[in-house]
Amino acid sequence: xxxxxxxxxxxxxxxxxxxxxxxxxxxxxxxxxxxxxxxxxxxxxxxxxxxxxxxxxxxxxxxxxxxxxxxxxxxxxxxxxxxxxxxxxxxxxxxxxxxxxxxxxxxxxxxxxxxxxxxxxxxxxxxxxxxxxxxxxxxxxxxxxxxxxxxxxxxxxxxxxxxxxxxxxxxxxxxxxxxxxxxxxxxxxxxxxxxxxxxxxxxxxxxxxxxxxxxxxxxxxxxxxxxxxxxxxxxxxxxxxxxxxxxxxxxxxxxxxxxxxxxxxxxxxxxxxxxxxxxxxxxxxxxxxxxxxxxxxxxxxxxxxxxxxxxxxxxxxxxxxxxxxxxxxxxxxxxxxxxxxxxxxxxxxxxxxxxxxxxxxxxxxxxxxx
Amino acid sequence: xxxxxxxxxxxxxxxxxxxxxxxxxxxxxxxxxxxxxxxxxxxxxxxxxxxxxxxxxxxxxxxxxxxxxxxxxxxxxxxxxxxxxxxxxxxxxxxxxxxxxxxxxxxxxxxxxxxxxxxxxxxxxxxxxxxxxxxxxxxxxxxxxxxxxxxxxxxxxxxxxxxxxxxxxxxxxxxxxxxxxxxxxxxxxxxxxxxxxxxxxxxxxxxxxxxxxxxxxxxxxxxxxxxxxxxxxxxxxxxxxxxxxxxxxxxxxxxxxxxxxxxxxxxxxxxxxxxxxxxxxxxxxxxxxxxxxxxxxxxxxxxxxxxxxxxxxxxxxxxxxxxxxxxxxxxxxxxxxxxxxxxxxxxxxxxxxxxxxxxx
Numbered sequence: 001x002x003x004x005x006x007x008x009x010x011x012x013x014x015x016x017x018x019x020x021x022x023x024x025x026x027x028x029x030x031x032x033x034x035x036x037x038x039x040x041x042x043x044x045x046x047x048x049x050x051x052x053x054x055x056x057x058x059x060x061x062x063x064x065x066x067x068x069x070x071x072x073x074x075x076x077x078x079x080x081x082x083x084x085x086x087x088x089x090x091x092x093x094x095x096x097x098x099x100x101x102x103x104x105x106x107x108x109x110x111x112x113x114x115x116x117x118x119x120x121x122x123x124x125x126x127x128x129x130x131x132x133x134x135x136x137x138x139x140x141x142x143x144x145x146x147x148x149x150x151x152x153x154x155x156x157x158x159x160x161x162x163x164x165x166x167x168x169x170x171x172x173x174x175x176x177x178x179x180x181x182x183x184x185x186x187x188x189x190x191x192x193x194x195x196x197x198x199x200x201x202x203x204x205x206x207x208x209x210x211x212x213x214x215x216x217x218x219x220x221x222x223x224x225x226x227x228x229x230x231x232x233x234x235x236x237x238x239x240x241x242x243x244x245x246x247x248x249x250x251x252x253x254x255x256x257x258x259x260x261x262x263x264x265x266x267x268x269x270x271x272x273x274x275x276x277x278x279x280x281x282x283x284x285x286x287x288x289x290x291x292x293x294x295x296x297x298x299x300x301x302x303x304x305x306x307x308x309x310x311x312x313x314x315x316x317x318x319x320x321x322x323x324x325x326x327x328x329x330x331x332x333x334x335x336x337x338x339x340x341x342x343x344x345x346x347x348x349x350x351x352x353x354x355x356x357x358x359x360x361x362x363x364x365x366x367x368x369x370x
Numbered sequence: 371x372x373x374x375x376x377x378x379x380x381x382x383x384x385x386x387x388x389x390x391x392x393x394x395x396x397x398x399x400x401x402x403x404x405x406x407x408x409x410x411x412x413x414x415x416x417x418x419x420x421x422x423x424x425x426x427x428x429x430x431x432x433x434x435x436x437x438x439x440x441x442x443x444x445x446x447x448x449x450x451x452x453x454x455x456x457x458x459x460x461x462x463x464x465x466x467x468x469x470x471x472x473x474x475x476x477x478x479x480x481x482x483x484x485x486x487x488x489x490x491x492x493x494x495x496x497x498x499x500x501x502x503x504x505x506x507x508x509x510x511x512x513x514x515x516x517x518x519x520x521x522x523x524x525x526x527x528x529x530x531x532x533x534x535x536x537x538x539x540x541x542x543x544x545x546x547x548x549x550x551x552x553x554x555x556x557x558x559x560x561x562x563x564x565x566x567x568x569x570x571x572x573x574x575x576x577x578x579x580x581x582x583x584x585x586x587x588x589x590x591x592x593x594x595x596x597x598x599x600x601x602x603x604x605x606x607x608x609x610x611x612x613x614x615x616x617x618x619x620x621x622x623x624x625x626x627x628x629x630x631x632x633x634x635x636x637x638x639x640x641x642x643x644x645x646x647x648x649x650x651x652x653x654x655x656x657x658x659x660x661x662x663x664x665x666x667x668x669x670x671x672x673x674x675x676x677x678x679x680x681x682x683x684x685x686x687x688x689x690x691x692x693x694x695x696x697x698x699x700x701x702x703x704x705x706x707x708x709x710x711x712x713x714x715x716x717x718x719x720x721x722x723x724x725x726x727x728x729x730x
Binding site: 062063211288291 | 434543626639
């Protein structure tokens with residue numbers, strides 16, 4: 001486990017990539033799913049960059065394309081998925097010059113995968129091999145991607161477990177003998193086995209309960225500080241990202257609607273969808289507030305409506321929204337030029353109009369407490 | 371009905387915070403469930419748990435995986451046999467020895483499962499899922515089409531026609547869970563046991579589903595047991611919160627009080643573990659590890675190790691930062707803090723001094 005000497009300290013101000021050279025730079029990426037009924041535009045011209053040591057959160061509902069975006073960028077998708085445009089530039093410490101992942105030959109890609117970009121999959125139960133014990137799975141990864149002798153590989157497997165806080169005695173355990181939290185830790189150990197520079201985490205804690213979730217998240221952050229990798233963290237739980245991520249990208253219907261630092265997204269959300277997401281989770285602390293949720297469901301991506309895809313569910317919507325050009329532009333009132341939104345009409349302070357009643361109202365009405 | 375008091379084993383009497391909402395519908399009286407693990411080992415999944423459900427009120431059962439909350443609900447649903455204790459439905463002890471008794475019981479007590487992807491049969495349409503319980507529970511004279519359409523409207527799956535012919539895989543997670551709700555309502559129950567009904571759904575949909583449940587509760591004055599590990603949703607949705615740990619209720623009381631001023635160290639850990647966006651100097655961001663959060667994350671509550679439940683004493687004592695000799699020797703009963711609130715902890719004077727001042 002080599003520490004990264006030139007890793008910049010991560011602070012609250014560790015905002016976007018533009019200042020520093022990004023380790024991963026996704027430009028103009030589009031992914032479609034070919035179906036007999038037409039192309040489903042799962043990811044539509046998305047730009048996203050990841051600076052060294054940064055945690056970028058990707059938030060959105062199921063089907064918003066967040067997994068497709070990162071799997072597409074790491075070329076893990078199979079037909080019927082098809083990358084139709086874009087580039088994904090990877091510039092890690094170990095590569096001599098930046099490479100475009102989308103243009104690599106498969107043998108070149110093989111060298112990069114897991115070695116440079118590793119993934120923690122969502123469902124540890126399905127992602128681990130049920131007939132191999134923990135040590136064999138770790139050895140498998142190590143031997144596949146690193147050329148090191150057997151003894152060294154075994155030592156490495158054991159030290160990986162130390163790293164994620166699992167007793168070494170568990171090396172001989174099979175996945176079904178581990179708790180959900182431990183399985184997820186093994187997944188993290190596997191991802192870190194080759195000391196990658198970018199770790200993609202696809203809802204790594206969604207199936208876990210809150211106490212375990214918090215333990216694992218603090219462990220992830222600790223490991224990140226220690227080893228200096230960057231994280232793309234995918235989740236539908238925006239409240240989690242606000243605490244964890246440096247920057248948050250909000251995705252909807254295959255497009256990014258808003259990108260900004262956690263602080264900006266939390267206190268100055270600009271896009272109506274972000275505002276809706278922020279108003280969707282009950283808060284544990286502070287006064288009880290009226291929760292609105294986001295009524296309705298995402299559009300059909302086979303034939304997306306023109307203009308803003310969120311329009312049918314948007315409380316602020318006007319006819320101008322049908323022609324809006326979905327470009328991420330700086331929020332006019334924000335001091336941070338990297339806080340960008342696709343909605344040119346709604347500013348952070350704009351009061352919320354009455355929610356559209358066409359769809360069902362979704363409010364938990366407050367009643368006097370017994 | 372608010373006079374109804376809840377007794378919890380050895381503890382004194384507490385009034386349920388949900389009691390003011392409506393009539394008593396269901397009582398669990400010192401309910402226990404043991405599972406034999408083989409080799410002479412026994413797992414005490416539910417230990418001496420008592421609570422009441424009232425018409426039109428929501429009682430939330432909060433705890434982590436393996437705390438016994440689902441087993442408690444399955445006991446109420448008649449899916450598991452009690453090891454000891456009893457369950458009363460509308461004042462009468464429940465006997466489900468015969469098939470017709472069981473069916474009659476099921477008519478009043480319905481269960482909604484966590485995972486709408488697994489609880490609907492993939493080879494049958496929505497219509498089939500709803501017609502069956504209607505035939506079974508509403509009798510032969512019922513007009514199936516009308517009944518099914520009415521159910522679909524109750525859960526706001528409209529237009530009903532469009533959805534009836536669909537298969538589960540053609541529906542979104544939220545729509546599937548609506549079908550589960552409709553299926554439970556087909557029996558016209560008085561009690562609804564909802565086992566993590568929203569935890570598999572997207573955050574943005576959860577609220578809609580909870581508000582739908584809330585609406586159904588009011589409309590049919592359902593007595594609802596809401597099982598969750600998300601204590602924040604219990605704050606908004608439930609009248610009374612029961613916090614379970616290792617099969618025992620370790621704290622209970624009005625939802626708002628429990629979430630704002632948790633007394634038991636375990637409840638404090640649960641509350642501190644919930645994501646907190648306002649906490650910008652969060653432990654997560656600084657990566658300083660699990661300990662040392664100013665907001666009361668109990669100084670160093672240790673992560674749970676498998677099987678780490680004390681054989682004697684307070685079940686939380688191995689993880690509890692406040693544990694002392696007494697905690698490891700004797701299991702505390704629920705100690706009343708107010709009329710409606712109690713916590714099973716020997717060290718309440720340290721864990722929540724502001725709550726017990728004035729108490730002996």
